[in-house]
Amino acid sequence: MNLLDILIAVPFIGFTAVMLLPKSNAGAAKMIALVIALAIFVGSLALIGPVAASKGEWQFVTNVNWIQVPGLLPGEGIKYHTGMDGISLWLVLLSTFLTPIAMLISWNSVTDRPKEFFAFLLLLEFGLIGVFVALDLFLFYTFWEICLVPMYFLIGIWGHDRRIYAAVKFFLYTMAGSVLMLAAILYLNFKTGSFDYPVILNLLASGKVPLTHIEQTLLFLAFFLAFAIKVPLFPLHTWLPDAHVEAPTAGSVMLASVMLKMGTYGLVRFCLPLFPNAARQNAGWIVALAIIGIIYGALVALVQPNMKKLVAYSSVSHLGFVVLGVFSFTQMGLDGAVYQMLNHGISTGALFILVGYLYERRHSLEISAYGGVATAAPWLATVFLITTLASIGLPTLNNFIGEFLVLQGAAEVNFQWTVFAAIGVILSACYMLWMYQRTFFGLMPGQTADAGHGHSAGHSHGPAGHSHDPGHDHPHDHGHDHAHGDDHAHDAHSHWHMPDLSLREWVAIVPLLVLMVWMGMGSQSFLPSIGVATARTLEQSKSNIEYQVKIPSAVPQQTAPLTEAASAR
């Protein structure tokens, strides 16, 4: 029982405990959940030291039998095998870091069944930590699917208008991809007799279990599809805008910041080392899709009238960089990709939090419902600006490092990739700054040059006073679409109310700001430990190339008798 096991167990115990608390005492439930999440975060900090000091071997390894059926499950059966390297480490920390923040930002905004909301966040944390450290494919799949359930409820219960549609779409998309991954896992088990990732890797890389070209390609595609849906890679991204827009703020934060990384993590951890040959052969069109995603996501973000949708499409664009870095097969590209996963987690998480802050004040996600916020809430505007600049990759802030590394890694392979991907960087400045300008500068909506019409103050946490749609009579169902129209109706009578950041909101956002600067200026705190792990991944994704080259030479031998027979005839 090492520290990592405790960190996996505590969220689950916390989830059960919070669920079992009486409904009447929501305050205590929230507090307990927050304390647990904070304790997990503090505990997870102790993971850094040993992993950073390691030379690339797995740290905090637990390897015990879980389901052992002699004769029915070959080999050692299914094991509870966990461990972490530099890639897992930071993603685990990202999860443990963002969970308490997600709780803080939902503290007042979630009024319907708060106990369950906080419990589901803990369950999500349990699944996420598990996904990033599982070294048994069965265990990985288990955690992978467990993550779906709390997120499904978070979107479906506490989301906005079309939350049910978004939740079901999210679940079905991911499920459809992951069943094929399950088939691939089963097939690998059929070939190698094991579910254990290091064992399978060793068997495949050493050539003890040869995979034919077709097998390797199909297995790669099965894994890749599951991960690509999660990333999401163009054109599999269509679930993402829906899920993001409809999710509550905390759900969007966890979804964008951590859950999308499950996909990219899977690419780095499984797709590359297990099927290096197929990965390299298919890199061409994957990179093409990634670049299309970068530009397409940015262009679509440019025309979004809805802030959350804009940030969602910017995620498609940003994640394209990660995929590009991964499939550049260069040290820098991979380092940049992993670093970009973290950067995107921090800056997009912060963006969603800030959009959530705006939403709590005005109950609209439409950019056109805002304007001149900087005058009313200067601190909010400042924080938003820093985050915006981080997101577009301003030097000294975090995204710059990641994008730079990815672009440089891509340039090593093909300079054209860099040129096209760089267009995405330029476009990101366009859509982010334009949104910032429309939201924070200029005149408030409905305001003429002299008078300040505004919006009712009673809406800070208000129930859906506006929701006239009889089909949606839910207390948390604000309905931003018609809320906007209603806002104008109220504008004539009421005040524009845009308070600046509260203490709780400061507490939630400051750690993210600190990290943006830290990761931008002090990337040496992070990159060395990532580099060790990515170097190993890169090594693994090369190691059986020589072996794989032999495969085609075997093909003529098989066909030789046929040609002989043909010539004899």
Next chain:
Amino acid sequence: MPVNYIPTGTEYFRFLPEIILTLVATAVMMLEPVIGQRHRSVLPNLSLAGLFAALWAAVVAYSNPGPAFHDMLLIDGFSTFFRVLVIIVGILVVFASGQYLSREKAEAGEYHALLLFSIVGQCILASANELMMVFIGIEISSIASYILAGYLRDDKRNNESAIKYFLLGSFATAFLLYGVAWIYGLTGSTNLTEIRRILNTREIAPSLALVGTSAALMFVGFAFKVSAAPFQVWAPDVYQGAPVPVSAFMSAGPKAAAFAVFLRVYMTAFEPISDRWAPIIWISALLTMIVGNFAAIRQQNIKRMLAYSSIAHAGYVMVAVTCHSSIGTAAAMFYLASYAFMNVGAFAVVTHFARQGEQYLQIDEMAGLAKRQPATAALLTIFLLSLLGVPLTGGFFGKFYVFKAALDAHLVWLTVLGLLNSAVAAFYYLRIIVVMYMHEPGEATESLQPLGPGLKTAIWISALATLILGIFPAHVLNFAGRSADLMMK
């Protein structure tokens, strides 16, 4: 040497569960007029006691496995597995029926007696090693089920359900019997082991076409009993019309027993021609999954949806049958066990929710259940997630193992198509979760009474079993694997 027709004590010992159940069932019927209205509550308790005694006897009988009554029955791990399973299903159903019967004012002894008789039939099916016993077991089990399906005899839907079940059921049994006659004519035996020996011996093996016809005829009978396509048409109507606890029972107990005998006949007697029947079952498995899953999507009535879902699940078990390997048989056994628990659990929640006269059966009427009765909603969610195949539930591990067995048997396409099917299934199971958690409580939910003790017991046991089978499946799977190995040897 004269044949000794007098059974020995050991043979009675091996047959003890059936004896106990028959005696108790008879006693329940005899007692009912004697004890009068006031002491009616004795009857369910008596049948529970009988079931627990039979459970004990079934477990103990395994301490001395072997044949009984001239190889008519065979008590081995396989039969013990299914005897225990159907008896546990019976216990859960008795727990779940109490409240239902009292609110329908139908607390008669015959309900419990019929239930017990049906379980006797299923126990015989589980241990039959002889086609005549298969037929007798199917008849005992089915006739009791026909009556149970129409138990509320003033109810139109109950009548429809019973008639449909009876007519189609007897038609299917006729096919089965015809197949038995063929194989008897071809081999001169109805003993499964003997048939296998003859088919395996090249010199005396009858023509493959004739054996194949016999296997096909019997397949019709079995496919009907397990509701596999294209013989699944009866299931939705019958499950929808029957009283909810009876639907729960029919979808778990008789189905498991039918699969038990299906497996035994095809894995022993017809094992020598497995490369002939496997392709047919391959098609049937795929069709069953597709029909079940796609039809379930459109259902508004939760009983009917669960009926289609039970067809889809029969399809997954058929995938395991297609493997015709011991690992496939073990997968089928494990799947049926976890399926029994999750399905009885789900039906038990429906029993609770439907209320008098089964007036609330629409899925939409469960709106907001999570707000009024969070525990009930959470338990139903566990069952649904298990049916859907989310990890850490029995349903997932069962599915996982079925498809693992299929891959080991090189059924790559069936695995991929089956797994995609299970993604389709997400759609309709999620809908219930959506309605329970994401809609506001409606009139049906507001007027819901708390769970009664009997239903609560049944639901909690099912939920615990579902989770245990999902998290620690090794013991059950291990037992299934060893007994499958032995049976197929």
